[in-house]
Amino acid sequence: MSQFFFAARRPLLALSALALAASAHAQTPTKLDTVVTTATRTPQKLSDVLADMTVLTRDDIERQAFGSLADLLRRQVGFEMIRNGGAGANTSLFVRGADTRHTAVLIDGVRVDSQASSGVSWNAIPLAQIERVEIVRGPASALYGSDAIGGVVQIFTRKGDAKPVVDVGVGGGNRGLAKADVSVRGRTGIVDYALSGARESSNGFNARPAAATATFTPDDDGYSSRNASLRLGVQLAAEHRVEVSALTSHVDAEYDSSATAKTNDRTISDTRANRLAWAAQWSDALRSELSVGESTERYETQPSPYVTKTRVRTYGFNTSLNLGTIGTLQGLLERREDQLDNSGLVSAAQPGHGERHQDAFGAGWAWANGPLSLQLNARHDRDSEFGGTSTGSVAGGYKLGGAWRLQASAGTSFRAPSLYQRFSDSGKASLRPEKGRNAELGLHYASGNDEFSITAYRNLVRDLIVYVSKPTPVAGPCPSLYGCYDNVSEGRLQGLSLRGATALGAVRLSGTLDLQAPKDSDKASANYGKLLARRAKAHGTVRAETDIGAWTLGGQVLASSKRTDNLSTGYQLGGYATMDLDAQYTLSRQVGLQFKVDNAFDRKYETARTYAVSPRQVFIGLRFTPQL
Template sequence: MSHAFLAARRPLLAMSVLAVAASAHAQNRLDTVVTTATRAPQKLSDVLADMTVLSRDDIERQAVGSVADLLRRQVGFEMVRNGGAGANTSLFVRGADTRHTAVLIDGVRVDSQASSGASWNAIPLAQIDRIEIVRGPASALYGSDAIGGVVQIFTRKGDGKPVVDLGIGGGNRGLVKADASVSGRTGIVDYALSVAAEGSNGFNARPAPATPTFTPDDDGYQSRNASLRLGVQLAAKHRLEVSALTSHVDSDYDSSATAKTDDRTISDTRATRLAWAAQWSSDLRSELSVGESSERYETQPSPYVTKTRVRTYGFNTSWNLGAAGTLQGLLERREDQLDNTGVIGGHGKRHQDAMGAGWSWASGPLSLQLNARHDRDSEFGGTSTGAVAGGYRLGAAWRVQASVGTSFRAPSLYQRFSDSGKANLRPEQGRNAELGLHYASGRDEFSITAYRNLVRDLIVYVSKPVSGVAGPCPNLYGCYDNVSEGRLQGLSLRGATALGAVRLSGTLDLQAPKDSDKASANYGKLLARRAKTHGTVRAETDIGAWTLGGQVLASSKRTDNLATGIKLGGYAQLDLDAQVTMSRQLNLQFKVENATDRKYATARTYAAAPRQVFIGLRFTPQL
């Protein structure tokens, strides 16, 4: 057993002995109101899904990195990145592929129809006020994409008297960050405006001597972003809100081209939404919305440009029936468009029309939730999904819950309309069952969730010999086809406790996401870049005006490529952070990521970020 693997296992084994697993206790206050689990407001304590909420305080403690760096520290998440914070990034939730997570920003679906899945590197951390995470399939609520889970990101929202928040900081390798926001309420209008910029000289992301064609230089990035939320209380029970976010990232990378050039990727993400929320009576509410997101990705000097536009229209209503529970109804339309030179004719279009219904009920210790949805795709016809969940309280502190559900993801427009696409591609289909036990009392929290998600008709690129065009592929070299199956199963633990003045928290994932296609040469093998064991351990305490924290992020070894069998070693990364309140208006932040300068990789030939030091000031003047 390798030293790297042992180094990664020690904190994970310690985690299982302590039986503490999850995010910080403050993020999971049971009275927190969330919307993602049912698409309607409810207390976190009533949610029947495996859910985590990250607050702005959690994000401030992060201080350095990206949204992906923050999420990889949550239970069920693994990250793969081709270099630094500005590089292409994938997130696996419970072993599901990155395209199997539905991502929303203020209710707007964000998705690339070229690369499949959200562009995580282009979502700005500085604009986020809260993140709600639901693990497990949620297509019965959100339609396509939600096979592995849902991540919903909320930007800042104004309330009360005006508040100004200013932040500035820097670190090694030329890291500079600055942000400013103003929010508040004036009469019937509430507002929140935020702008931010950051940049870094980066590091050499391709240091391997076996790749001499890559330019041995630092691969930095620059980004700038802004968000706006504006609400108008038209009447006591009617609210109109508009939100908008824009993000621009210009990042260096090393291409595999023979010429040693400075390659760049330019990513632009935008999301806008207009919504009208109405409370018709104490028991009846509705929301009408229209939203649009766009993702543009360009490489230079190699001439490649792709742009995705996703437009959604939605009507959501809920009716409280008292002792009989709550009914929900949903009508939704989604329109996808892809402009890409690799697509026949230069662009492709598709739309999905959906209707859904839900019922939730609670009486005494028992809670039930039913959801059903039907999506009709202009290319693939109809797909029906459903979910059933139940919970039972075993006293004041314990609750057991279980659920079953189905999910799907429609083929991307590139998979369908490129010269490697096939007219008979089918949506990927998931079928999940899970069982969870939760405990919460005072400063102690603990949960354990066992899940099994069978995903069939997985779409992969199938290569074939250049000898001819016979066979199902329209392209001489290969095509996308439904030829694989996956069995995603595992055990997730999370929790928090306190030992005196020290607050402890952590996560532990024991998983076996495997190829379950008996006709595959990889049958029974773990999926690429997934670890059997990964997790975190965090400790923090207050000393006077200081809050000191440290966290270990660890993973066991993974297979980088199933065809070659090449392994990626296990690792353990240590992060340190400190905050001091200098006055009611001024906070000083310190952060050291990868404090021991551990060298490891989440993708072969791509180095993970070395030690990153950050010092920042946050100023909130009283107005």
Template sequence: MSQALIAARRPLLALSAFALAASTHAQTNKLDTVVTTATRTPQKLSDVLADMTVLTRDDIERQAFGSLADLLRRQVGFEMIRNGGAGANTSMFVRGADTRHTAVLIDGVRIDSQASSGASWNAIPLAQVERVEIVRGPASALYGSDAIGGVVQIFTRKGDGKPVVDLGLGIGNRGLAKVDASVSGRTGIVDYSLAAAGESSNGFNARPTPATATFTPDDDGYQSRNASLRLGLQLAAEHRVELSALSSHVNSEYDSTATARTDDRTLSDTRATRVAWAAQWTPALRSELSVGESSERYETQPSPYVTKTRVRTYAFNSSWNLGAVGTLQGVLERREDQLDNTGLIAATRPGHGERHQDAIGAGWTWASGPLSLQLNARRDRDSEFGGVSTGAVAGGYRLGAAWRVQASVGTSFRAPSLYQRFSDSGKASLRPEKGRNAELGLHYAAGRDEFSVTAYRNQVRDLIIYSVPGACPSPYGCYDNVSEGLLQGLSLRGGTVLGPVRLSGTLDLQAPKDVDEASAHYGKLLARRAKTHGTLRAETDVGAWTLGGQVLASSKRTDNLNTGFKLGGYTLLDLDAQVAMSRRLSLQFKVENVFDHAYETARSYAASPRQVFVGLRFTPQL
């Protein structure tokens, strides 16, 4: 093996060694956290049978700037692909699954683009997020379409207790500036939280390759502004009504392939609103009725392109605790999708497509002694392609106080998008993409120590790809169900406390492949997926200071299976520090990509160079 190859692999080998060593020493302080995403009902994180992670406000504050995608790329199982800086188009792969294969919710509201397929990750702001719950692996038996690779649920801030004001501001190199403010609290039966934030940067040249002379050689910056509102009314001890709303706008510069050198921009708007009524009818019986709506609007300037998605959901969830028999859950749900896009030439009303899905689901959770079980089944009927049934079975067994082994099997699907159905490249015969997953996990938790390893195998059939010859109006090709993928791998995460140093790390060893025997790429790794990627973080307290550093590493990837072009591996170092200057005032420093390493997650698009940030946070007493 060459010395250069050995050097390139050292960070990943170090991450691997750490993850294995963490099997006996690991850090956790979140196992008593109550979560809802894994079963759609409240449950302790320590009892969850899925591969799950919870990110708190402390994790979010440490990230400091950027979008939710910048935080998630540092979590086990996640890979980020971005066409430039923080405001540019962004994709997230979870366990090797495509970006459209992750269901994304904000306060229970589904976020999805029926044009590009999947959530607009660059438009989900960090400033409005209080907590993130991540479930890896198929979850269509709970959430219906999209959840082939996993679920990411974002919760905005919620008020409680005395009024609290939180103010933050910060600056950095390349013109980075951000400001945020929030007020939250409770008055009588009313709790409230109102927050707003803005962030801007001059950015960097996202297309620096000399061969691309048609691109404007300038810095590609971005500006974002966002706000959220969460209002609760406790009508009685057993009844609560809640309104939540979020709005985000991103104005990002990019370089078009047009020969004329212009100031090309993308304008992204994401909105989500939900009203819910939660009732505790008896100590054992609870229910929730909700109506939610999200919209995704994407526009390019000066080139005239606008597309808008609207997703509306109606849901009734209930749970009934039967004591020793377990807990039953039920869900009735309706989802309505609309897409306005001039490319929808085959729709009944050109330029406008719509459809709906009606679903019924049931679940059962049970625990007795060391054994836990979870069963879920769901039937979705789509107005376009008909019905799909999904199910999941999970079990866990405690091997003493610290160890637990768990296993699950489940099925999933993703409905064809309205653009895939009705554009000039669409086909009426498109079928849902379907996944079938099996996984086995081992978890260790004792005091402040935690470690987990999960092996998974997710076979995805009827994958929809573009540029397939066939009977559609487009001369460039059609969308069709012609591919099959096998997503398999091993995920490790854990941490330890060694003297004054807190350590945590992740490691992903994966082989997401094209297994369609008729494909020219049969047996090859899917594009832009690394065989190995992971993180390693160290943190310690020195007086009033908290000092931290994190390594993010990825092996090489293939950018495009047709060209075979390879993207090099990379290793990045981030440093951060926080200090409480008083009870009300804190100071934060952060440096990302300390050594200014040049790398790409998509061919010919530069990734973020060194970024320095200094911030203040002030919580005045009212």
């Protein structure tokens, strides 16, 4: 691993020093006592979690101010973002070097996915509707089934508490950036409620300055978005709660698809997630949850006539039984139904329409005694197209004394081929699920405002599905004249992730550092031994924050080493470092001002060849929270 560090030492030396210093200020004792659910699908304290996990709160979301969830996640350890333009453009996120389709994404427990593009539309998940984000890095198919090869991101929308609250925010900035949001939350008797809505728009910037030719008209590529969420809960009794949640998001973004066309290309993305759940506490030891959820993702391009729509419907029953010194047992029954409407599904039983389902059952056991903790999980998924797949995981933690903790885990994972990969003219009936096998070791320290963590991981992913262009041979029959999807590749995702922060007087410091080597490990591949496309050997962040009177001032540097855009051409994307600045000023308990500058030094770089990133963006906002 040392060669990766020395290759990136110039842009990232400061990150390494800080990450080794101590812990993130966000991980205070209060936050370590936060109850989370994503790591085990049952409630537990963050300090007891045996996975590499991060929780982002509403304060973290408010600090980001504008954009989508991807803009916030790219600043977290393990994440890299690829975007074809501004905040509304197509966006991919790599977690620990895994492809964007290898992260399972849930909104209030509802699975969100695209069976056409293979992965969630990150640009369509709005910040304004989010109360909390829980991130688990590493395979989690033993809990979540298909998709969770690189990790899990679970988003929780805003929720009411005992006191009625109205929250209103307005703001704007350069290049026509404008934003407004309103939220009403509270509780009346046995009913708690939260209703939120937001709009955001920008004139954007020229996303492809390098593509200017005699036949290409450079223009600003703007976007507009509107979104809303509803979360309603009824406490039928002290032991029984029924909850319904709904989210809708619409993004209309301009983009430049070709350097030879004088057209105003647009993408229109619509994401919806709805869920009904009943949680019951039958005794001090026995609890259960029964739920049904549905998500849809619709993607359209104009004037090019392309429309695709994915629907994912899930039914779940989850129960846990606390047996005291014996540990806690968990059981899971789940059904997932995928449906894709896409004109390219030419080999489906009903052309233009594909569907399949997965039935799953799982079991888990968690046990703790003194300094030692253990967790076992196993799951079996039976797919209507591909048959059965079994996954499992084992994790253990040991408190070394004081504030130190050592933990280790191993697990398997998979992702089923998408319906488009299966039924399009480039699809194949013989496609197999992609499968991962991961092992990791972590050391964590937490004391007061100080925390440090280091995690080493190695994830072997085989049967990777890639598009193979002809005349390259494709195993088995391939109906397309141009090429087909095939299981032809293997990947070895390994690396070292560090997080740390401490307080130096009145200044809170935090940092992250990723040293990684996600490589093609298929010996039959022409790219054997090469880093996977658009992955950096080293990337990370440094943040400083302090309070001065009514002001909270902060600044953050995000840096990355160089990456290869395309393994076939070998084109290199240069390394970069950018700085963001933010400030909050409290006028009163009800009124606050916010200032933010992204890419403060107007750094020009690429995350995808010929596509520019956002120039300097300034935002000024006002937040009003009247007392009711």
